Amino acid sequence: MKLTLKIWRQNGANDKGHFKSYDVVANEEMSFLEMLDVLNEELINRKEEPVVFDHDCREGICGACSMVINGKPHGPLRKTTTCQLHMRHFKDGDTIHVEPYRAKAFPVIKDLMVDRTAFDRVIQTGGYISVNTGGAQDANNIPIAQSIAEKSMDAAACIGCGACVAACPNGAAMLFVSAKLNHLNLLPQGEVEKLERTHKMIDRMEKEGFGACSNIGACEVECPKDIQLINIARMNRWYFSSAFAGDQ
Amino acid sequence: MSWLSNFLTSAIGRKLVMSLTGLFLIVFLLIHLTGNIMILIPDEGASFSGFVEAMESNPVIKVMSIVLILGFVIHIIQGILLYFKNRHSKGGKYAVIAKDNATWASKNMALLGTIIFLFLIIHFMDFFIPMKVLKEYGHHQLYHKVIAAFQNPVYVVLYVIGMISLGFHLAHGFQSAFQTLGVNNEKYSPFIKKLGMLYSIIVPLLFALIPVVVFLTHQK
Structure with missing residues (x-):
């Protein structure tokens, strides 16, 4: 199959950037990244700069691949x-x-690669459980309802790819932060630091310059891991508690 | 009180303010509609004038009208602040705009809000300012002023446009307000969404019906 690719080329964060047109011959069995690999091989053979894009596991679990295809993060599927x-x-x-x-x-770092370390800094402020010593205890000793465990697992499916931010007209990261908070806050081990974690991570999210949620829902639709808006509702409740609760 | 100002200026705090003022305005719309719809009762404005009289003589309503104006002002200012904050957070426009991942209304709340605001200016200039501020006429004459104003087809069209914008604004705003409050679960969310959709169709429709019916039935 013959395709015309209009690819964004940008040489660093300060470059203005522009679309450049490329013709590429692909086949239907290729993944989108393999198709880009084919293009890059050709570009290298022609002694042109290959297109820079993030990728790692190529099996849908690492969250590295990050481009917007025809206006949609991760493409139409x-x-x-x-x-x-x-x-x-x-x-x-x-x-x-x-x-x-x-x-x-x-x-943008270069071409299709963006700097997503803002997410890492949000995780650093609270995306962990403070158990600093000893071995993991027997999982069966920690009682938890199956329905709660499922909710936490649904949120834990987030791979931190940033598609939610890319899809959001407000550049908000609420779906990502809410996924991380639901993942940890719903579990008995994470519940102890629930309000403190919520406050810290949301505070960091704002300092990183992410926008405010207006419940548009494009994030939920574009999320490759089907993280639901209900996570944001739960996050908001925790945030209200963290803001209004006293120490007693 | 720094915790409170920190909360109210946070992204979620600002959204909470939008949500609470929005819900307050939603309740106000119902009260406003209850009175206005009486204009359509064919009794030469007796019911409507009675309602206006009751509102004007009630001290609670007097206090609430100040709260109401505050509600509008806060909702509008916060909306503008959020619009610019969010525009700043967005890196730029995509070459292809995806249309199937969100409703049009949800992505255009600021635009819809601006149209409603422009409508409100016209609406205030028509009735509120001449009667309540300039005291050009008493509230007993309001019915005749309303009938006179809607003889003008331009006003009728402007009011209908205002109400269509209100409908789309509510279609997103109603359920969005509950989501921001954290009210979202499988038990009551489907009900809230349906109620929001019904509200955003019926209430603006009834409001829009008033100028249209007056225009059609009171032609000289």
């Missing part, structure tokens, strides 16, 4: 990362726009 998106979902002769995530807190 729901609940799928770019690495798991196959070319059979495109047609011969298609023109495909490929851009980096656009958000203030995710500055």
Whole structure:
């Protein structure tokens, strides 16, 4: 299949950036990233700069691949990362726009690669459970209702790829932060530091320059791991508690 | 009290303010509609004038009208602040705009709010300012002033546009207010969403019906 790619080329954060058109011949079995690999091989052979993009596991669990394909983070297929998106979902002769995530807190490093360390700094402020010593205790000694464990596991599916931020017209990271908070706060081990964690992570999220949620819901639709808006509702409740609760 | 100011200026704190003032204005709309719809009762404005009289003579309503104006002002100012904050957080526009991942209204709340605000200016200039501020006429004459104003087709069209904008604003705003409050679960969210949709259709429709019916039935 013959494709026309309009790929965003940008040489560093201070460069203005522009779309450049490339013709590429792919086949339907290729993943989107493999198709880009083919393009990059050709560019290298022609002694041109290859297109820079993030990728790692290529099996949908690391959250590294991060581009916006035809206006959608991770492309047109729901609940799928770019690495798991196959070319059979495109047609011969298609023109495909490929851009980096656009958000203030995710500055472009080069071409399609953006700096997502803002997420790491949010995690550093509270995305952990403070058990500093001893071995892990027997899991069966910690009683937890199955329904709660499921909710936590649903939130834990977040791979921190940042598609929610990229899809949000407000550049907000509420779905990501709420996923991390629900993952930890709902479990008995994480419940101890629930309010403190909520306060710290949201505070860091704001300092990183992410926007405010207006419940548009594009994040939920574009999330490759199907993280639900209900996580944000729960996060808001914890945040209200953390803001208004006294020490007693 | 720094914790409170920190909370109220945080992203979620600002959203809470938007949500609470929004819900307050939603309740106000019902009261406003209850009175206005009486204009359509064919009794030469007796019911409507009675309602206006009751409102004007009630001290609770007098106090609430100040709270109401505060509610509007806070909702508008906070909305503007959030719009600029969020615009700053967004890195730029995509070449292709995805349309199937969110409703149009949810992405255009600021635009819809601006249209409603412009409508409110016209609405205040028509009735509130001449009657309550300039005291050009008493509230007993309000019915005739309303009937006279809606003889003008331009006003009728402006009011209908205002109400269509209100409908879309509410279609997102109603359920969004509950989500911000953290009221979202499988038990009552489907009900809130349905109620919000019904509210955002019926209330603006009834409001819009008033100028249209007056225009059609009171032609000289």
